[in-house]
Amino acid sequence: MTLDDVDAAERLTDEASYDLDVATQRVDWPTAARRSAARSALWRRRCAHLVEHDAGGCWIAEDDSGPLGIATSLRRQSWWGLSSYFVLPQTQGTGVGRALLDAALRHADGTDRAMICASHDPKAFRRYRLAGFAMHPTMLGWGSVDRSAIPALPRVRDGAGRDAEWCDEVDREARGAGHGVDHIVMREQYDLHVVDDSAGRGYCYAWPSGGTYLLAATDTDTATDLLWASLAQASDEPDVRFVYATAEQEWAVDVAIAARLELHGRGYLAYRGMPPAMPYLPSAHFM
Numbered sequence: 679m680t681l682d683d684v685d686a687a688e689r690l691t692d693e694a695s696y697d698l699d700v701a702t703q704r705v706d707w708p709t710a711a712r713r714s715a716a717r718s719a720l721w722r723r724r725c726a727h728l729v730e731h732d733a734g735g736c737w738i739a740e741d742d743s744g745p746l747g748i749a750t751s752l753r754r755q756s757w758w759g760l761s762s763y764f765v766l767p768q769t770q771g772t773g774v775g776r777a778l779l780d781a782a783l784r785h786a787d788g789t790d791r792a793m794i795c796a797s798h799d800p801k802a803f804r805r806y807r808l809a810g811f812a813m814h815p816t817m818l819g820w821g822s823v824d825r826s827a828i829p830a831l832p833r834v835r836d837g838a839g840r841d842a843e844w845c846d847e848v849d850r851e852a853r854g855a856g857h858g859v860d861h862i863v864m865r866e867q868y869d870l871h872v873v874d875d876s877a878g879r880g881y882c883y884a885w886p887s888g889g890t891y892l893l894a895a896t897d898t899d900t901a902t903d904l905l906w907a908s909l910a911q912a913s914d915e916p917d918v919r920f921v922y923a924t925a926e927q928e929w930a931v932d933v934a935i936a937a938r939l940e941l942h943g944r945g946y947l948a949y950r951g952m953p954p955a956m957p958y959l960p961s962a963h964f965m
């Protein structure tokens with residue numbers, strides 16, 4: 679993939695998003711509706727960032743009719759992650775996805791740990807399991823936050839660029855590699871909350887509309903405070919408030935229960951060569 683392919687890739691992923699809403703009947707996620715213009719621009723920025731930094735991990739499949747599918751992936755130190763993986767609906771199940779994943783996985787050569795935030799598409803499940811990933815079912819929290827339940831959060835402050843360095847240390851402990859250059863894009867697109875005191879360290883990128891996009895911490899008390907901080911900025915509109923919580927993340931489940939959010943089983947966190955990161959809520963794009 680080159681930067682010239684980014685617009686076509688964005689259109690393709692919007693069309694191909696897996697929308698079999700069997701589990702919840704009502705939670706429109708990942709993308710039941712087409713992306714807004716603003717969300718498309720954010721997607722293109724993240725994709726261009728990966729093409730720039732991980733050219734060997736980003737692939738597009740095409741024939742005479744045009745693009746058929748894409749896979750984008752990233753390598754950070756000895757860790758690899760799959761960011762986007764989509765094939766046009768009419769072409770799915772014909773082997774294009776396999777070729778794309780094989781190409782992206784070559785970018786993982788020399789790494790020993792890997793992660794994927796997987797959709798609930800059984801075709802994706804099959805590809806990941808056959809590539810050696812352990813598939814952990816995940817939950818999402820959805821709804822309006824009960825504002826009366828939000829605790830005082832004296833440990834949490836707004837983060838800044840200078841925090842990225844120690845955030846990477848927390849990442850290394852949790853998943854074996856820092857996010858490095860990915861902090862640049864995440865700082866542009868999300869609000870950074872941090873805790874850094876003698877009791878623990880952690881950070882959370884929050885969606886501007888409230889809820890957690892990525893959270894990593896040294897301990898569950900710190901993680902709990904950060905998740906609450908991201909919920910505190912939520913509007914009253916019901917929405918997805920966090921995703922990809924595996925059974926290990928009981929601290930997140932307990933926050934959801936206290937905030938009176940609905941919990942729904944949705945998707946999988948796929949791990950290879952590593953135990954589940956803890957306490958941790960991964961970013962769907964940068965893990």
Ligand SMILES: CC(C)(COP(=O)(O)OP(=O)(O)OC[C@H]1O[C@@H](n2cnc3c(N)ncnc32)[C@H](O)[C@@H]1OP(=O)(O)O)[C@@H](O)C(=O)NCCC(=O)NCCS
Nearest residue numbers: 696764765770771772773774775776796797799800801802
């Ligand atoms: C996931 C995806 C990228 C895979 O691409 P693809 O071109 O469909 O993949 P392939 O055809 O190479 O492989 C699909 C496998 O699932 C099998 N399959 C087809 N339909 C299936 C079904 N309903 N249930 C389970 N397996 C199925 C295929 O036979 C094939 O397995 P095989 O190669 O061992 O025979 C594509 O299906 C897609 O875009 N899905 C929607 C978006 C999505 O959810 N992406 C994953 C994000 S994490």
